[in-house]
Amino acid sequence: MKGLLRKVPGKLSETAIDDEIVVMSLDSGDFFSLTGTGRSTWLLIDGSRDRAALIAALATEYAADAALIAPEIEAFLDELGAAGLIESG
Amino acid sequence: MLAAMTEPRSPRQTMELIARETRLRDAPVPLGLGERTAAPDRWLLHGGEFLLRTASGFGFHYQPGAGIAVERPDGADPAEEALWIKGSVYAAVASINGLVPLHASAVAHAGHVFAFTGPAGMGKSTLAAGLARHGLPLFCDDTLLLDLADPARIVGLPGHKRLKLTAEALALTGAIAEAEVGADTAKFYARPAAGECTEPLALALLVFLEDGEEPRWEDLRGAARFARLEDDHYTQALYLAAQRPDRAELFALRARIAGQLPMARLVRPRSAEGFAASLDLAAERIRGWSIEQQGAGV
Numbered sequence: 001m002k003g004l005l006r007k008v009p010g011k012l013s014e015t016a017i018d019d020e021i022v023v024m025s026l027d028s029g030d031f032f033s034l035t036g037t038g039r040s041t042w043l044l045i046d047g048s049r050d051r052a053a054l055i056a057a058l059a060t061e062y063a064a065d066a067a068l069i070a071p072e073i074e075a076f077l078d079e080l081g082a083a084g085l086i087e088s089g
Numbered sequence: 090m091l092a093a094m095t096e097p098r099s100p101r102q103t104m105e106l107i108a109r110e111t112r113l114r115d116a117p118v119p120l121g122l123g124e125r126t127a128a129p130d131r132w133l134l135h136g137g138e139f140l141l142r143t144a145s146g147f148g149f150h151y152q153p154g155a156g157i158a159v160e161r162p163d164g165a166d167p168a169e170e171a172l173w174i175k176g177s178v179y180a181a182v183a184s185i186n187g188l189v190p191l192h193a194s195a196v197a198h199a200g201h202v203f204a205f206t207g208p209a210g211m212g213k214s215t216l217a218a219g220l221a222r223h224g225l226p227l228f229c230d231d232t233l234l235l236d237l238a239d240p241a242r243i244v245g246l247p248g249h250k251r252l253k254l255t256a257e258a259l260a261l262t263g264a265i266a267e268a269e270v271g272a273d274t275a276k277f278y279a280r281p282a283a284g285e286c287t288e289p290l291a292l293a294l295l296v297f298l299e300d301g302e303e304p305r306w307e308d309l310r311g312a313a314r315f316a317r318l319e320d321d322h323y324t325q326a327l328y329l330a331a332q333r334p335d336r337a338e339l340f341a342l343r344a345r346i347a348g349q350l351p352m353a354r355l356v357r358p359r360s361a362e363g364f365a366a367s368l369d370l371a372a373e374r375i376r377g378w379s380i381e382q383q384g385a386g387v
Contacts, residue, residue: 017311017348019311024340029336031312033311
């Protein structure tokens with residue numbers, strides 16, 4: 001299956017504090033604080049889902065229309081990809 | 090085959106180690122370390138050794154296992170020497186031996202440490218000493234050494250510095266003046282009114298002191314705790330120079346502290362009334378913490 005999203009090994013460190021996740025790019029030193037849907041999205045990036053499957057899983061989790069949440073999730077995934085934190089293969 | 094299990098160093102053993110490593114001896118002190126020469130009042134850390142040469146002529150050189158070599162200028166001021174040794178030199182020895190120095194003053198309550206941090210002049214010492222008015226003994230002044238050997242908890246080592254307060258802070262806190270600090274500091278060594286704790290204890294809370302109009306307490310949650318440790322005010326230059334952690338190691342250190350140590354902000358005005366109110370607020374929260382812990386069966 002192609003397009004499966006995964007975190008890039010060796011490129012990041014992450015930690016959960018209370019109900020937030022802090023992720024750091026080891027290349028740039030930039031931090032991302034993930035809460036709410038950002039946190040849920042991050043937790044679903046485990047190498048088993050492509051973008052469509054991830055959006056479907058989030059739609060189920062939040063009882064939302066997948067088409068409605070897709071643009072925001074796509075933009076967030078693009079941001080994580082541009083930061084070098086995730087890749088699809 | 091069974092692998093040998095190594096017990097982490099206990100806080101008591103760590104205290105004994107630091108006591109051994111900070112023993113002083115009169116001995117020649119080098120002008121530099123490695124290829125670098127020490128500039129006046131600027132420390133050097135190289136190959137696990139520490140060197141400091143002061144503009145006033147003191148020299149301090151630490152080598153692991155050999156303690157601290159001291160060179161004194163003619164007419165050396167013992168008050169100044171004590172400040173250097175209990176300040177940068179002690180923090181360097183602690184850092185080289187794996188402790189994390191935090192710029193904080195702290196009190197003890199219910200077998201735990203409650204620490205107050207902030208930039209220089211923010212009132213850390215005065216607040217910690219003032220909590221004696223609520224019966225809380227002082228744990229440390231100005232520098233809190235964190236022992237991270239036990240992965241399950243963060244332990245603070247009791248203070249190695251004598252409490253130093255201005256005349257105004259003495260009046261505010263009820264601490265008893267013992268001697269002038271000297272070395273042009275305009276401070277007094279003082280005995281806190283509720284005594285001092287000398288046992289290593291687990292940390293319960295780290296409070297960031299801030300100026301503001303009204304006394305206010307705000308718990309810090311999530312990434313805000315992590316971000317606080319990124320603040321330049323609290324960067325531990327000596328620890329970073331001694332341990333040279335890479336980005337991932339530094340992240341792991343801050344993640345551990347942020348994850349294991351509850352944090353809060355204490356905002357208060359700089360006035361006698363504001364000080365009294367902030368003492369009441371801090372004491373109430375500290376006592377409230379121990380009541381919560383008892384309720385949770387901890």
